[in-house]
Amino acid sequence: MGLGNVALAVIAACSVGRTYLASGALPERVASHFDGSGQPNGWMTRDAFVTTNVTMFAVLLVVFLGMPAFLRHVPVRFVNLPNKDYWLAPERREGSVQRVGEWLSWLGVATALVLALAEELALRANLDGGGRMTSMPLVVGLGAYAAFMGGWLVAFYAAFRLPKAVRR
Numbered sequence: 001m002g003l004g005n006v007a008l009a010v011i012a013a014c015s016v017g018r019t020y021l022a023s024g025a026l027p028e029r030v031a032s033h034f035d036g037s038g039q040p041n042g043w044m045t046r047d048a049f050v051t052t053n054v055t056m057f058a059v060l061l062v063v064f065l066g067m068p069a070f071l072r073h074v075p076v077r078f079v080n081l082p083n084k085d086y087w088l089a090p091e092r093r094e095g096s097v098q099r100v101g102e103w104l105s106w107l108g109v110a111t112a113l114v115l116a117l118a119e120e121l122a123l124r125a126n127l128d129g130g131g132r133m134t135s136m137p138l139v140v141g142l143g144a145y146a147a148f149m150g151g152w153l154v155a156f157y158a159a160f161r162l163p164k165a166v167r168r
Contacts, residue, residue: 004105005065008112012057015116019053022123031131032122038133040125053119060115064108068101082160096160103156110148117141 023046030049033042044052071079076088087096118138125133161167 002102002105004102004109008064008105008108009061011109011112011116012061015112015119016054016057019050019119019123022127023050026123026126030122030126031133034122034125034133034135036135038125038135040131040133049122056115057112060108060112064104064111067104068097071097071100082157083162086162086166087160099159103152103159107149107152110145110152114141114145 026046031040032044
């Protein structure tokens with residue numbers, strides 16, 4: 001298990017643990033959705049809020065940690081990878097799938113951080129009693145996530161370009 005996978009699992013466990021530990025102090029009706037100014041405009045029960053958090057991170061883990069296993073069995077024509085015919089040739093497929101898995105784990109880390117931030121802000125809005133979310137940290141987090149995604153995409157495509165010896 002690579003460092004990205006470990007980081008993803010730790011972030012998920014911490015966020016779920018934080019929500020679970022805070023759940024006893026949450027009101028029965030939890031503000032779960034907020035408008036752009038931080039005003040709540042959607043609610044759910046405390047149990048549904050906790051279940052949603054756990055489910056969200058479980059799905060995140062399954063998708064990002066399970067993708068390499070899935071890619072090992074899916075036909076090449078269904079894989080969207082730069083220069084896939086080269087990278088998924090039988091003699092390179094296993095190594096390429098491992099590389100894709102490493103890349104995806106870091107994408108999963110960034111996604112988990114944004115989700116954990118949103119969850120923490122929602123928890124604070126409910127625990128502080130005011131019910132209003134401070135939205136600026138989420139705006140900054142989403143901006144950082146967008147910048148990360150742009151850089152990740154450029155670097156991913158560069159990592160899977162054809163080697164110079166093959167490009168000739």
